[in-house]
Each structure stands twice: as structure tokens, then as C-alpha cells.
Amino acid sequence: MATAPALIDRHGRTIRYLRVSVTDRCDLRCRYCMAEKMTFLPRSELLALEEIALIAERFIARGVTKIRLTGGEPLVRSDAIDLVRRLGRQVGNGLDELTMTTNATRLAGHAGTLADAGVRRINVSLDSRDPETFRYITRHGDVARALEGIAAARAAGIAVKINMVALKGLNDHEIAPMLEWAGASGMDLTLIETMPLGAIDEDRADRFVPLTQVFEDLSRRFTLTRDGHSSGGPARYWRVAETGARLGLISPLTGNFCESCNRVRLTTEGRLFTCLGHEDQVDLKAAIRGGGLAAVDAAIDDALAAKPARHDFSVERGATPAVRRHMSVTGG
Ligand code: SAM
Numbered sequence: 001m002a003t004a005p006a007l008i009d010r011h012g013r014t015i016r017y018l019r020v021s022v023t024d025r026c027d028l029r030c031r032y033c034m035a036e037k038m039t040f041l042p043r044s045e046l047l048a049l050e051e052i053a054l055i056a057e058r059f060i061a062r063g064v065t066k067i068r069l070t071g072g073e074p075l076v077r078s079d080a081i082d083l084v085r086r087l088g089r090q091v092g093n094g095l096d097e098l099t100m101t102t103n104a105t106r107l108a109g110h111a112g113t114l115a116d117a118g119v120r121r122i123n124v125s126l127d128s129r130d131p132e133t134f135r136y137i138t139r140h141g142d143v144a145r146a147l148e149g150i151a152a153a154r155a156a157g158i159a160v161k162i163n164m165v166a167l168k169g170l171n172d173h174e175i176a177p178m179l180e181w182a183g184a185s186g187m188d189l190t191l192i193e194t195m196p197l198g199a200i201d202e203d204r205a206d207r208f209v210p211l212t213q214v215f216e217d218l219s220r221r222f223t224l225t226r227d228g229h230s231s232g233g234p235a236r237y238w239r240v241a242e243t244g245a246r247l248g249l250i251s252p253l254t255g256n257f258c259e260s261c262n263r264v265r266l267t268t269e270g271r272l273f274t275c276l277g278h279e280d281q282v283d284l285k286a287a288i289r290g291g292g293l294a295a296v297d298a299a300i301d302d303a304l305a306a307k308p309a310r311h312d313f314s315v316e317r318g319a320t321p322a323v324r325r326h327m328s329v330t331g332g
């Protein structure tokens with residue numbers, strides 16, 4: 001139950017969803033997400049686990065009901081599990097849901113602990129089930145490990161939703177088979193349009209697939225009925241009659257969803273971003289270290305007073321990314 005002033009932005013949107021990038025580091029290098037040679041933040045710049053927890057708990061006190069731990073790859077941060085345990089204690093105590101987005105490479109070893117800590121659902125990014133394509137997209141990943149992680153999570157009682165970024169010429173032919181496989185295994189699939197975040201080694205326009213087109217193709221092969229389900233995030237859902245599972249679409253380029261935005265994002269160095277596609281931010285690390293939770297509250301209020309109405313993404317050939325920071329920094 002919220003005990004402090006609610007989080008309402010200048011456009012009247014109530015913020016109930018906090019995403020926390022617990023690390024900008026990752027054990028993979030997905031081509032659409034990162035450059036091959038990335039410079040990561042020095043460890044000395046990062047928030048301590050205790051600081052992340054205190055800030056997250058402050059958000060819960062102010063009405064946030066859903067927290068997603070993400071990154072980078074959250075499970076490469078050694079104390080990420082301690083954070084899960086700590087925030088897991090808030091589930092049912094103001095927080096409705098604690099969840100995670102992971103590439104699943106380290107999930108097999110952590111699934112039981114996540115379940116014990118109160119994690120009921122996770123998103124796993126799986127852009128291909130083909131070992132060579134997976135290796136190519138991630139630059140060196142082993143799909144068998146990801147599949148093992150998914151199986152371990154499900155065995156531990158955690159519901160898994162698969163996330164797949166649609167990439168022209170790389171995995172677009174795998175979308176229908178992925179929908180069948182996920183559905184047959186009792187998992188929802190969410191497709192995502194590639195977004196212009198941070199410099200990578202290729203032109204995102206070469207890989208961009210409009211999900212409007214994908215949806216048309218899938219509609220010819222599957223019976224899709226609009227489903228009012230909401231996971232609290234930006235996806236719109238359809239029920240797939242043939243499998244009984246859901247198809248989700250996150251289409252920031254072809255179907256802007258900013259009007260209903262209920263999210264803010266905390267980076268691992270304590271910057272609070274109110275929009276994935278803008279530079280507006282406040283420094284919660286300076287706030288908590290300089291003035292404690294009162295200063296954090298004031299900084300959050302400043303951030304909400306400036307939250308942009310919408311992103312202005314476009315994926316055009318040769319264009320520079322909408323923002324310089326990668327999704328892994330802001331927290332996807
Ligand atoms: N490493 C974890 C993973 O891959 O699931 C969590 C972090 S990752 C940044 C979160 C999500 O963002 C993943 O589903 C990933 O595919 C997606 N993502 C990363 N860069 C993206 C981009 N430029 N456009 C669209 N989605 C992106």
C-alpha cells in the first residue's frame with residue numbers, strides 16, 4: 001500500500017512500473033543491442049545493492065506495483081540474486097510483481113532461487129532456436145544453455161514469456177515456428193521491433209522488420225483474436241487459437257504506445273530515465289548519497305515533471321540513433 005505521494009507525470013500518467021538495469025554488462029553481444037567492443041561503466045560508478053534496494057523500496061512506497069530487474073544481463077551481477085531476495089520480500093506488501101528479463105544463459109543455476117524469492121514470471125530473450133543463427137546474432141552464445149535455462153525456470157514453477165526481436169534476413173523466417181514452439185510449450189511469445197538505441201556495428205535499417213507486416217503474415221497462418229491481457233508493459237496481445245498461448249507485439253515504430261506509458265527506468269549508476277527515447281534524467285545516486293530518501297523523492301518529482309509525452313523513434317538508413325545510450329544501459 002502506497003504511503004507517500006503518488007507518482008503522476010505532467011501528462012497525467014500514473015507510474016506503477018519500475019525497470020532497474022542492475023548492470024550494463026552482458027555475457028552476450030547481440031548485434032542489434034551492442035557493438036562488439038563495448039565500454040562498460042567502471043564498477044566504482046555503480047549503485048551498491050543497498051542503494052538500489054532503498055530506491056526501489058521508495059518507489060514501492062510511492063505506488064509502484066511492478067519491478068523488472070534487467071540490464072545488461074542481470075544474472076552476471078554477482079549480487080543480483082541478493083537484490084531479488086530483498087525485493088522479493090515486498091511482493092504482496094505493496095509490490096504485486098517482481099520479475100526479470102534475462103538471456104537465460106545463467107538461468108539454470110538460479111531458477112530455484114528466483115522462484116523461492118517470489119519471482120513468478122520472467123521474460124527470456126530468444127531471438128532464434130537455431131544454434132548457428134543464435135550464435136551469429138549473439139556473436140558467441142550457445143542456444144542450448146538458454147534452452148536449459150528456460151527449462152529450469154519452468155521446472156521451478158516460473159512462467160516464461162519469450163521475447164524475440166524481429167530481424168530481417170536473420171530470424172524473420174523463424175517467427176511462425178517460434179510462435180508454434182512457444183505455444184506448444186505453454187509459453188507466450190512477444191515480438192519486438194528493433195529500436196534506434198546506441199551505436200552498433202551495423203545499420204539497424206537493414207534489419208528492421210515492421211511488425212504490422214509480420215502480423216499480417218501471421219494472421220494468414222494462425223487464428224489471432226485480440227486479447228485484453230496486459231502484463232503492465234507496452235505489449236498488445238492476441239490469443240493464438242491453434243496453441244492457446246498469446247502473441248504479444250511491442251511495436252514502438254509502427255504503433256506508438258506512449259499515451260499509456262506507466263514506466264520509468266533506473267540505471268545501474270543511479271540515473272533515472274523517464275523515457276527510453278529521450279535524454280531527460282535525474283541523478284538518484286547523487287540524491288541518495290547527498291540527501292537521503294527526501295532528496296530521492298524530490299529528484300523523482302523533478303523527473304516526473306519533465307517526463308516527455310512520447311519517443312520520436314525512427315529507423316532510417318544512415319540515421320544516428322535516437323539516443324546514444326544502449327538498451328542495456330537504460331534497461332530493456
Ligand atoms: N540481457 C537481457 C535479455 O537480453 O533479455 C536483458 C536486457 S535486454 C537489453 C532486454 C530486452 O531488450 C531484450 O528482449 C532485448 O532483445 C531487447 N533489446 C535490446 N536492444 C534492443 C533494441 N535496440 N531494440 C529493441 N529491443 C532491444
Ligand code: SF4
Pocket residue numbers: 026027028029030033034071072073103125328
Ligand atoms: Fe545482452 Fe540482452 Fe543486449 Fe543481448 S539483448 S547483448 S543478451 S543485454
